[in-house]
Amino acid sequence: QLSKRLMAVASRIPAGAVIADIGSDHAYLPCYAVQRGVAAQAVAGEVADGPLQAAKQQVQAAGLEEKIAVRKGNGLEVIAAGEVDCVTIAGMGGPLITSILNEGKEKLVGVKRLVLQPNLRADHIRRWLLVNGWQLIDEEIMEEDGKIYEILTAEQGDADKPYGKRKEVELLTGPMLLAEKSDVFLKKWRREADQLEVVLENLKKAEDQQAADQKRQSVLQELQLIKEAINGEE
Numbered sequence: 548q549l550s551k552r553l554m555a556v557a558s559r560i561p562a563g564a565v566i567a568d569i570g571s572d573h574a575y576l577p578c579y580a581v582q583r584g585v586a587a588q589a590v591a592g593e594v595a596d597g598p599l600q601a602a603k604q605q606v607q608a609a610g611l612e613e614k615i616a617v618r619k620g621n622g623l624e625v626i627a628a629g630e631v632d633c634v635t636i637a638g639m640g641g642p643l644i645t646s647i648l649n650e651g652k653e654k655l656v657g658v659k660r661l662v663l664q665p666n667l668r669a670d671h672i673r674r675w676l677l678v679n680g681w682q683l684i685d686e687e688i689m690e691e692d693g694k695i696y697e698i699l700t701a702e703q704g705d706a707d708k709p710y711g712k713r714k715e716v717e718l719l720t721g722p723m724l725l726a727e728k729s730d731v732f733l734k735k736w737r738r739e740a741d742q743l744e745v746v747l748e749n750l751k752k753a754e755d756q757q758a759a760d761q762k763r764q765s766v767l768q769e770l771q772l773i774k775e776a777i778n779g780e781e
């Protein structure tokens with residue numbers, strides 16, 4: 548049984564797509580997508596040997612070697628330009644997902660859809676999508692086993708379209724997630740705000756108060772955006 552988190556990623560794969568799942572670990576996602584007939588074919592990319600072996604074993608056990616190629620490599624280097632039409636990257640931090648996309652930009656030319664599931668700092672991904680001409684078409688926030696995850700889906704298009712006049716708040720928390728303001732969304736941002744309050748307290752005790760001051764400014768800025776997201780415009 549696939550996790551609720553990966554199921555949510557799988558549900559965004561277009562029918563009949565050829566996918567690349569980067570950082571695939573056990574290749575659970577491509578196996579599920581191909582077995583269900585969602586994806587026609589897949590590449591499972593992995594940079595580390597252990598997870599690579601786990602992916603190979605999983606694909607073999609499922610008898611899917613004909614349809615799923617398990618390849619070792621860093622990020623998008625495991626695919627050729629034009630080889631896949633959907634890229635999924637799940638279970639990593641937003642900054643790592645962003646650097647994988649950025650370093651592999653030339654491989655994304657023929658790709659129609661990105662389905663990205665950052666564990667943290669989704670704002671890094673939103674900014675990258677915006678600058679690189681990818682339009683956010685869907686966002687989901689969900690909780691599983693006490694952890695909160697976001698799933699961002701983007702297609703090439705009008706990258707600015709989802710954003711309105713509260714762009715900074717929207718980039719941080721997600722334009723669609725902000726409009727929806729679900730209980731999970733509020734839980735996430737209340738949790739983040741509490742953590743930032745702790746950071747501010749700790750900064751009072753820092754030895755280098757000049758460095759602390761700089762950090763304090765950026766924490767206060769983010770806290771302000773979070774409060775706007777939770778309470779509406781302030």
Ligand code: SAM
Pocket residue numbers: 553569570571572573592593594595598620621622623636637638639643647
């Ligand atoms: N995608 C799976 C999921 O969501 O359950 C596995 C997530 S696991 C926490 C992250 C995986 O990404 C690890 O197996 C790691 O080896 C792999 N990884 C990290 N950086 C990578 C990169 N630059 N290229 C390919 N794989 C990478």
